[in-house]
Amino acid sequence: METDISLSESSKIFDWASFLVCAYTATCLVLVLRLCYQLYQLYSISTKAIKEQGQDFTKVYLPLSNVSVPFSFFNSIFLPRGSFTDAEERLIIAHERVHIAQRHSLDIMMMQIIRVLFWVNPIVYLFLKAIKLNHEFLVDSHVCAQHTKLDYLKLLL
Numbered sequence: 001m002e003t004d005i006s007l008s009e010s011s012k013i014f015d016w017a018s019f020l021v022c023a024y025t026a027t028c029l030v031l032v033l034r035l036c037y038q039l040y041q042l043y044s045i046s047t048k049a050i051k052e053q054g055q056d057f058t059k060v061y062l063p064l065s066n067v068s069v070p071f072s073f074f075n076s077i078f079l080p081r082g083s084f085t086d087a088e089e090r091l092i093i094a095h096e097r098v099h100i101a102q103r104h105s106l107d108i109m110m111m112q113i114i115r116v117l118f119w120v121n122p123i124v125y126l127f128l129k130a131i132k133l134n135h136e137f138l139v140d141s142h143v144c145a146q147h148t149k150l151d152y153l154k155l156l157l
Helices: 002-011 016-047 086-101 104-117 122-146 149-156
Strands: 050-053 058-062 071-073 076-080
Touching: 016 058, 016 104, 071 086, 071 104, 076 086, 086 104, 086 122, 086 149, 104 122, 122 149
Parallel strands: 058 076
Antiparallel strands: 050 058, 071 076
16 A cells, blocks of 8 residues: 555655656747748848848848837848948948858857857857957958058948
């Protein structure tokens, strides 16, 4: 009889290990779905936008409602339509072309995948932030060497 009682009591014990594995896996799945959704959003707004082919990149002009800050993703430069003067746009394109040439999108995508897998580790988030900041320092130093620093600094502010 004692074994029956101990078996029934042990079956009622909550299995924390299984719960943690399920929670970790579910969170990874949610983060993968979120990343896929963000990539889909980027794809869908770029298909509806006005595109202009450059030498080694594509300019994608987006409505202001979709994006207010210029950015690059692999070989595309996304710009809000009508937000900048020609001189400002040239500096922005110079900035974003350095991101493209140095393949910063690849670094960021790799870190996003690492973040999906190691989301519980706070160092991953700090590392991602440091990589983005380092990218900007590298690009700024390159653009300042090629263009007038005062004009570039005005654009940044």
